[in-house]
Amino acid sequence: MKAIAPGMDRISGEGAFEYLAKAQGLEREGAHVLHFEIGQPDFPTPLHIKEAAFKAINENYTGYVAAGGIADLKAAIQEEIKRTRGFKPGADQILVLPGAKPGIFFSMLALVEAGDEVLYPDPAFPTYGSLVKYLNAADGAIPVKEENEFRLDPADIKKRLTAKTKLIILNSPQNPTGSVMTKDALLATAELAQKHGVYILSDEIYSKMLYDAAFYSPAALDEAKERTLILDGFSKSYSMTGWRLGYLVGPAAIIKKMEILMINALSCTASFVQKAGIAALEGSQEDLHKMMAAFRERRAAIVKGLNEIPGFSCLAPKGAFYAFPNIKKTGKTSREVADDLLYKAGVCCLPGSAFGPGGEGYLRFSYAASVETINEAVGKIKKACPKNKQYR
Ligand SMILES: Cc1ncc(COP(=O)(O)O)c(C=O)c1O
CATH class of the missing domain: 3.90.1150.10 (Aspartate Aminotransferase, domain 1)
Known part of the structure; x- marks a missing residue:
């Protein structure tokens, strides 16, 4: 064999x-x-979210739907990004996914080739490093230090940037350390990415889970139009880990390519789960x-x-x-x-x-x-x- x-x-x-x-x-x-x-x-999972899914199923909303996400969930996400990140992305900048995780996989498949370097924090969510190795990319793990409250330091990113660097993965608030990058550090990183023509995947799955600071996204600089991809989802904030629902907001040309990855891998995200997602974003918080x-x-x-x-x-x-x-x-x-x-x-x-x-x-x-x-x-x-x- x-x-x-x-x-x-x-x-x-x-x-x-x-x-x-x-x-x-x-x-x-x-x-x-x-x-x-x-x-x-x-x-x-909050009751009104479950009820939205029950209703959709009872109405036989159970078939295939648009690969990139249903129009009314995309509209709810556009409003959500406007509320929470201060800009309204186009519907063509949004890709709905079964969980946030495929957003990491697809972004890296779409952007990273063997030999490209990916910078990401160490320690971090294990999927980043696993996919870096899978894609035969150069491993740019950057230690986050306890002395700096485990925050990724833009000065360290700057030192590590090379001609090979293709992508910087940020995750604030962070898994596993619970650290939160400052607005200044996030902005400085976004500016570095702009200067060097490097993409950012900003994993913002914990964006609603902060204790002291207000949330800030590095996507504010380019409104996710040029180089920044926001990854967010419903698993943590709405206690929906088993439902599998997440989304990416990014440059339309990349989103379009990733929609083709969706078609090849998954066809679409479950239709009635997307209806539940609308209830989560638009309903009581x-x-x-x-x-x-x-x-x-x-x-x-x-x-x-x-x-x-x-x-x-x-x-x-x-x-x-x-x-x-x-x-x-x-x-x-x-x-x-x-x-x-x-x-x-x-x-x-x-x-x-x-x-x-x-x-x-x-x-x-x-x-x-x-x-x-x-x-x-x-x-x-x-x-x-x-x-x-x-x-x-
Ligand atoms: C940083 C980070 N990104 C992504 C995910 C994946 O989320 P989902 O369950 O929606 O795929 C997790 C889950 O633990 C996470 O901690």
């Missing part, structure tokens, strides 16, 4: 799914595991506000709790719902500590190294769990520390 394509050895999965499987293995044996691994809000109020309380609880564990120290995340404690003083690798927490304390989190080499020495806790569960987890981790000394 001939070999499978070599690119398949360059593409990788996600640590979150690996640790979920480990935790589920323990649960099958009867263990009680507290879950902090998956980046998924623990709230139900009350559930989102309540969810963020809960995340704010949980953030306080987990940051306080993690800082009480000997050998751990944790900054307060500025956005998203991830705590990223430094565990370097334990003297163990992040995988060793994550495994210990799972097998000795029954607490499942992710090793920072699952997000790139820059994540070594850290853990990621997705605090999509109640304050009670957070406190229980902290208590269990403390107990797993012998005599409450340094965790070893």
Whole structure:
């Protein structure tokens, strides 16, 4: 038999799914595991969004629809971008997708060839690096440092820009660190991209999940007409991870090409799910506000709790719902500590190294769990520390 394509050895999965499987293995044996691994809000999808989907299905709105997205959802997205980013893109600048993730895949397929360099933060959402390797692109991972609150620094981007650089991937608020780039840094990065003729993929999936700062998009500079692609979606803000709904806003010529990728790969995004998306954008935002109020309380609880564990120290995340404690003083690798927490304390989190080499020495806790569960987890981790000394 001939070999499978070599690119398949360059593409990788996600640590979150690996640790979920480990935790589920323990649960099958009867263990009680507290879950902090998956980046998924623990709230139900708001009722009015579900009702919009029920209505669409009952009206038999269940067939194929336009590959790039239905006109009324695109119109809702145009208004949403105007409200939240300050400019109204054309309908031809929008591509509706089944989740945000295909937006990363398609943008990179459309823009990046073997040998092109892609700059992106390290640690980061694992899909970026996986696709860089899959496409045989030059890996331009830029370390984000705890001293800079894990923010990507435009000065570091500037140093790394070469003639080969094709794309800069930004993600603010960021997974896994919860960092938020300042408006000045985002603007400076957009200006660098303009000067060097480089594209930006701005992954803004956590754009509605900020605790202190206001949201800013680097797309404000070119209104997503020349080089900036905004990636956003419904999974996190509206608790819709399983629905699979996201979108890209970008230069019309690139969007048109990616619509052809949609036709080849997926035909279209589920019709009734798109109707639910309209209800999410146009309906009440009350559930989102309540969810963020809960995340704010949980953030306080987990940051306080993690800082009480000997050998751990944790900054307060500025956005998203991830705590990223430094565990370097334990003297163990992040995988060793994550495994210990799972097998000795029954607490499942992710090793920072699952997000790139820059994540070594850290853990990621997705605090999509109640304050009670957070406190229980902290208590269990403390107990797993012998005599409450340094965790070893
Ligand atoms: C930074 C980032 N981008 C994209 C995604 C993918 O979102 P979706 O589930 O809508 O595909 C995630 C999900 O965890 C994420 O953290």
